[in-house]
Every structure is written in structure tokens, then in C-alpha cells.
Amino acid sequence: MEKSSVNNNQKVAKPANHRATSYDVARLAGVSQSAVSRCFKPGASVSAKTRAKVMKASDELGYQPNAIARGLITRRSNIVAVITTEFTNLNYPEMMSHLNAQLSEHGVHILLFTVGAASDMRVVLDQIWQYQVDGIIAASQFSDSQIEQCRKRGIPLVFYNRVFSDSSISSVGCDHFEGAKLLVEHLIKRGHTRLAVFSGPNDSAVAQERLQGAISQLKQAGAHYDVYQGDYTYDSAAASTIEMMSSDRELPQAVICANDIMAIGCIDTLRAKYGLRIPEDLSVVGFDGIAASKWQAYDLTTIVQPLERMVEATVSMLMERIEDSSVPAEKRQFGGKLKVGLSA
Amino acid sequence: MEKSSVNNNQKVAKPANHRATSYDVARLAGVSQSAVSRCFKPGASVSAKTRAKVMKASDELGYQPNAIARGLITRRSNIVAVITTEFTNLNYPEMMSHLNAQLSEHGVHILLFTVGAASDMRVVLDQIWQYQVDGIIAASQFSDSQIEQCRKRGIPLVFYNRVFSDSSISSVGCDHFEGAKLLVEHLIKRGHTRLAVFSGPNDSAVAQERLQGAISQLKQAGAHYDVYQGDYTYDSAAASTIEMMSSDRELPQAVICANDIMAIGCIDTLRAKYGLRIPEDLSVVGFDGIAASKWQAYDLTTIVQPLERMVEATVSMLMERIEDSSVPAEKRQFGGKLKVGLSA
């Protein structure tokens, strides 16, 4: 296993593959281990002289404090678990990038978990407990008992883009209800009176909010509308489009989609299969403001979620609760911005 | 800070917020801490009777071994660092999802890092050293000295989708050179003889491979071609398209783009700004096989990277090297599949 050649010299000064520890640094710098430790703790009491010696020795040995050992004694791992679902429609890379940036500022790192089936959740949570994470950011569904588990263990939990009625749960989101109303309002203003709604999955609270927001505004305007069930995917929107076009009902003047991907699927199908022009023949709106929504082929009218603000809020809420576990739960909801493109 | 009400009873049996430790379980089960530890180590010597007692107590207390403490003594954190760049054009969510699934099978978790500027890399690596990760999967650029650092510390490093000439570096990739040749070959077969190449960024080795592959095949076929510099983005492709269209050179019959996003940008611009039809007036091909490449608006002819296979290879290579650090470096390159769509 070990390369014996290396261990031949009786007292191994710097075992080839052995990461330097605070003791190694202490020995080289001629100080105690405590001194080394203090040099890496901001605000600790160390003289300039000692600090200099320690820093020199650290550089020389390439020493970095072992976060694992530190975490054991401080009971702070500086790791938060981020749980996402397998195929999130959000701007995943952008979101992750912002999350990373924001959390880094707090010296916190991301342990990433992706859950597919709901059954995975149990396993994932077990892993999370093992790693003594300081907190959890969840962009996935939790059962009540799972939320309760977090509470019992005293691990702060903030949901990202999830809707809960229970106000004892912290979450950050976008006002989907209001956003959907804005979209409908825009369409009504443009004179549309017959509309179609392509809904998202039934088991997504976000999708339901969007649907309810749209319906509420549609009713208020006294507009006629039909709802087609979808599931956030391009293909589901394509299918709904075909269903809509082949029904013998009168054609709607505009389609409200549960998200941008569906709006894109709808537009593509309307154009490719029915030769319709958007928005001349039919208007289509989406929701989210993903990168593709800006592409010239679509230039979607949509609700742009303030991604960075939302991530920022998520992180600061989580950090507050990590610092002080008595901070009560909080919900923060940001308004999305109506971005009028050429699709409606 | 602490809820004093909880601490009123003199001897706190189960301090409200204190995670159960192996000692707690041992006490409750009436065995030693060692026994508890062994129950959680597969293949350890424990009698069925003891195991049962321990498991019962564990459930009761909601005990999960502390991975931090375990990592300290075993020198195995079961964490690997995954480094990506801020805006990766790959199928980021899919890739992450596969990575997660594959690594989970080895009981390994992902500590995620996103680097923006090159300067961040230094900081990120420092963080990585602190967390004693077992290995690194990098989908980002490393300097030679950074690679050397990994080697010195004995931390296995596998690059994902990066090209290195140095054969002492492990990496998994797609054959970009060959893929580009396939695309060109396809275009030539369709009778095109004047082509344009929209290249990716100069500092991306992958982009250069694709460019060289295309050029090599173009030369071999004796076709005429112009190269337009791009940077993998939609906007850069849009700009190149305008430049191409407004030059007084004869129009090419096909455009070879460094990736799918650029192909999409090119198609959008050709259609929207110049009213051209794809592929009747101009063929366009991309590279990667991202989700959007399948959208009806584009239906790109492109090279589909075998994402899952690549991720699988990355993980197995990394794990091998974690288990046995003497395994030599290895490069694995997968052939991409030419997917003929309607864009060319």
C-alpha cells in the first residue's frame, strides 16, 4: 500500500502524501498548535510576529486548515445542502451560479443533491443528516413529516420557488398568482377575449398558483377560456396545441402557458403544423424569462423572475436562521416583471 | 440562546437540539460505542443480537453516523468536488443529475463549485483543499500549476469535456475533431461547396478541436470556407451572421457552428433579418445535441454527445483512482453521434 521507499528514513519529516496539519506547521514555525489555529481564526489574539512565522510555515507546507476537523469541534460544517429536482425548468446554471456566489460570501459551500422520484427524498435526507449540514435550500417537494424532521433536528430549511400555505415554513418565491394576472391583463388589453390556458402539472403548487392567477383575472375580465392540462414540458405543450387546434371549438386568440418552455412548444407547433403566425394569428405568453425566451424565434411576452434577487433572499434568510435559530419563519415573495416581447 | 425551560431538569437526558451520537445509541442499547460503530460499517463483525439492539436504539434516537467525524478518522470524506464554469453550454441539469446518480451509487457526494473569472480558481482550490475531498471532477480550465497541486496533494482529478495534450492528465471527452469532420462530410455529401465556420472562443481547447476538425475535412474535400470568430453564445452567432451576410463575398451554402446555441442564433438571425429559409436557402449545423436542438423551430443537424456515457466514464475513472492512487492517467474519448435534422 504505502511506498516503502519513502518510509525508509527513520523519522519521516514530511510523509510524501500526507497533508500538512496544524502540528506540522506549528513545529516548523516553532510555536504551539494553538497558535496556528488562532492564526486562521479571524479576530483571534495573535502577535504580528507569531502570525508572520505561522504564515510563512503554512505557505511552505501548503497548509490549509482541515474543514472536516474544524467542523467536528465547532459544530458548523459551513456546508448547506441544495436539493433540486431532476429536471428543473428554471435557469438552472444561472441559479446555481448565483447561489454559489452568494453562499461563498458567507464562507458556505454547497452539497448538491438531485432527487428524481419522491422515494429518493428519504435517502437524500439521510445523507444530509450524516453530513451535518448547517442548513438546507430546497427546490423540491418535501412531505410534512420531512419538514418536521428538519425542525426536530434544528436544521434551518428554506424553500426556493415552492408554495406552502403553512406559514411556519420559510420560503422565497415569485408571485405566480399576480404574474399570471399581469399576463392575462396584458392580453385582455390587446383586445383578446377568447383564451386558452396550458396549465402545468397538477402536483406543482407553483403551476396551480399560475393557473389560479390566470383564471382569476380571466373571470374578472369576463373572458372566455379553455384549460389544457400540461406538465411544463415542450412536448406536453405541443400535444395541447394539437388538441386545441383539432377541437371544433372556436379558436382562441391567445394562449397562456404555464412556463416559457411550454410557450415555445406551443409556438413551434402552431407555426410548423398549422402555419400560423405569432402574434398575428395567435398570441402566446409564457412564464419565467428563461434564456431561450429572448431568442428571436420567440421573443416571448413573459413574466421574468428576478432570479438574482430571489437567490439573494434565499441565502440571506437561510444564513440568518443558521446564525440564530430563533428567527421565526418567513415568506418572501417577489413580483415578476412583465416583459412584453413580440409573441403577444 | 438556549431555551432555559428545557434545561431545567437537572440531568439533560436528550438535550433538545443535540444530535444523537454513537455514545447515546450505545447507552440506550446497552452496548459499547465500538459496537454501534461496527453496526454501521458494512462487513464488520457484529452478532445479530447486538445489531438488532443497536438498530432499534438508532431508530429511536434518529441516529445517523456523523460523516464529519467519520471522515476525520478514515481520511475519506466521500465528497468529490465538481467544478463548473459559470455559464456552461452543456446540458447542465441533465449532466448534474447523471453525475449525482452515478456518484450516489458509490456513496459519494458532490460539493459544487462554480468558477467565473479565472482568478476565482485559486480561491476555489483553497476551499477544496480544506474540505479534504476525495477527488475532483473539473469541467473548467486548470492551469498547469493547479494540476500540479492536485498531483502533489494526491487528489485524483478527472476533467470532463476538456482537451489536454499532456497524457498524464485524466479526462473524459467527446471526439470533437471527428464530430466536426462528420458534420462537414454530411454537408459536402449534400452538395455544398462553399461553407462558413462560426468558431467558438479561442481559449477553449474544445472549440479549437471542433474548428480544426471542420477545417481538416473541408480542406480534404477541397471546399471553400470562411471562418467567423465567435464565443459559443447566441449573440456572437447573430453578430457573425450579420457580418457574413453583409460582406460582399459570395454567400455560403452552409454554416458550421461551434455549438448548438450558436447554430440557433445563426438560424434565428438568417430567418428574422434576412428572410432566409433553412435549409432551402442555407444549411446550418451545430454541435452538442442540447434539448433546444430538437425543437421544431430548429431541428438541428448536430453531433449528439453521449452525455450519460461520458458522465459514467468520468465517475468510474475518478472512483478507480480514489480507490487506488497508483492507477495511471487515462483519456477516454467518445464518438458523438451525427443526428440529421431538418436544418441541413
Next chain:
DNA sequence: ACAAATATTGCATTCGAAGTCAAAAATAAC
């Protein structure tokens, strides 16, 4: 039933950094 072989168990130590506390050094005050 008894010795030998095997399987379980617990004790004590280890991993690496952080924090407590009392001793030592540096600084200030007189």
C-alpha cells in the same frame, strides 16, 4: 465435558483543529 478455534465485544487511542485556562511575556502606570 473439555480444550481449541472462532466470533464478538469493549477499552483505549486516533484523526486535526478549536477553545479553556492558567502561565508567561509585553506593555502601561506609578
Next chain:
DNA sequence: GTTATTTTTGACTTCGAATGCAATATTTGT
């Protein structure tokens, strides 16, 4: 120059699980 005060310092313990080793317990063979 001496004492009081403040700042630095190092010895020692702690966090929670894993493991070598010796001590028991169990099984096997006869």
C-alpha cells in the same frame, strides 16, 4: 524600577466515529 494591566502563549481537553488489541463469549471438535 517595580507593580498593575493587558496581551500572547502553550498545555490539555474536546468534538464523534473508527480501529488495533486484548478480553470475553460462543462454537466446534473430540
